[in-house]
Amino acid sequence: MKVTKNIKLSAIKVLQTEADAIQNLIFFINDEFEACVEAILASTGRVVVTGIGKSAIIANKIVATMNSTGTPAIFMHAADAIHGDLGMIQKDDFVICISKSGNTPEIKVLVPLLKRSGSKLIALVSNMESFLAEHADFVLNATIAAEACPNNLAPTTSTTAHMALGDALAVCLLEARGFTSEDFAKYHPGGSLGKQLYLTVEDVIPKNMIPLVKENASLSEVIVEISGKRMGATAVVNEENQLLGVITDGDLRRMLQVRTDIQNVKASDIMTRQPKTISKDEFAIRALNRMKEFNITQLVALDGENIAGFVHIHDLMREGIV
Known part of the structure; x- marks a missing residue:
């Protein structure tokens, strides 16, 4: 039976x-939160994040976030820890133990073993009176009023709070280390995200495809250049090859709509002066943002004052940036 009553409200x-x-x-x-961040920063060890059940899933996410933002981290399942995985922990490591209650049997067995190893223990816990909180070197308080589950049983609010606090810890470490977007790119070389962080305009502009005409070029020369180089546009330059303007295929169509005498039309008559440009050394994502800003599909790429080529929206689409 299909039940729709109160779904939105729930x-x-x-x-x-x-x-x-x-x-x-x-x-x-x-x-204490601040002291915890400073202690991790001062340590030469890694961050080991552990938990059981849903907390183990959150632990994996925190590990992934830390590794991608400059804090070396590994995951250790709390149940597997007491069956051999404790061997992965080194003396200078910090162990973050995630638990809502802080009193589960696995946690009570694990905590003394962790303390005995000499590593520092961080409790990310929702019960400040728990066994885990009592024995930790640092306590990150994730107390909640209730789970979102109507029975106050299924881990919902607690896991959300644990993940958010883990994000706060990771970002504080990131900022304290001076972790930059360039550093981030080193750990994310694949996919569109990575390309946004390292791909430059020079990387995407087609090689040996620089459509350009002199300012006194005829209309037929302009059309041949635009058509032959397949960039949808051509640069217009003076005798010193300095950029004067740009003619797009759209400019040609608009010109034909208002002019009947096209015999004596020159490139300088129909070009757009002061065209939008971008340095070849800029990130390709900035070229995309500039195209969106001005509602255009190509930019002249410059190498200093010289024309390096055109970057077209299709170039960015081909690289998966759009």
């Missing part, structure tokens, strides 16, 4: 409950 309630929980975490960002 969804809104879940989102509001989780949003409120994250908002309340602001009040738990205290001196």
